[in-house]
């Protein structure tokens with residue numbers, strides 16, 4: 001059976017964008033692959049956040065992964081599988097500062113911070129370790145991660161050439177044209193768990209919050225008697241709302257005004273989130289169960305990754 005790997009960083013509250021673009025496809029992936037889904041808690045340390053904030057984000061994200069139905073996967077926390085950091089170090093010994101300095105995401109993120117943690121610079125190497133340890137045939141990633149997967153392939157190939165064949169080079173697969181949900185307040189940027197809250201719907205937002213955020217969503221910059229239609233360039237906000245509506249199982253057939261559109265989107269989103277929120281409430285009441293699931297997952301990960309790490313250690317002469 002093919003292996004599928006996906007990691008989510010607990011850098012904020014999971015959003016509707018994460019659900020439609022990542023979690024729903026991850027759930028469907030369980031039927032056709034042996035899925036390893038991880039919480040990349042180490043990646044969350046590349047930028048400053050308090051221990052309390054991190055702990056809360058990890059707890060919420062763990063229960064949410066179960067609540068959206070990823071219970072037929074191996075769920076784990078990256079920090080509970082030490083092979084990730086150990087292999088990352090071995091890969092740092094073949095990666096170069098030149099190639100890491102060329103990573104667009106590093107350049108962009110480091111520009112926004114006054115001091116830059118070393119881990120932000122080496123993050124793509126840890127990501128390479130995350131992937132290579134599981135030898136997945138395919139790594140479905142969005143455009144923003146393409147350069148990092150290419151780096152993973154470069155580093156793996158260099159390791160293999162220098163020390164002997166240890167790693168399978170992952171193929172980059174473009175995920176099926178999944179919904180790309182845009183920020184409600186600023187519809188030319190994507191909705192993000194680390195972005196501003198006003199334009200982002202968290203999976204745990206109660207119905208009245210969802211209603212308020214959608215009511216305030218940007219539709220047109222120049223209002224006027226303009227029909228409700230999709231036009232990504234001229235009407236990014238309306239297009240986004242229409243796409244959210246369809247992705248959440250609603251229909252715009254009877255929608256003729258922006259008010260009706262917003263009300264239909266609200267109903268569809270609230271209905272989409274309701275079962276997730278109900279399961280989340282049960283799981284949040286039983287943190288020991290959630291922890292047990294993730295610990296069982298990590299134990300399987302330690303087993304699966306041990307031979308790969310051992311081969312890498314032996315290859316370099318350790």
Ligand code: ADP
Nearest residue numbers: 017018021022142179180181190191192193194
């Ligand atoms: P975020 O920007 O919310 O922190 P990440 O960049 O960590 O999200 O990506 C986590 C996963 O969620 C990825 O698979 C990514 O493609 C998906 N994703 C993130 N934001 C969106 C969005 N706005 N629309 C669709 N998919 C998204």
Ligand code: NA
Nearest residue numbers: 011192193194
């Ligand atoms: Na992000």
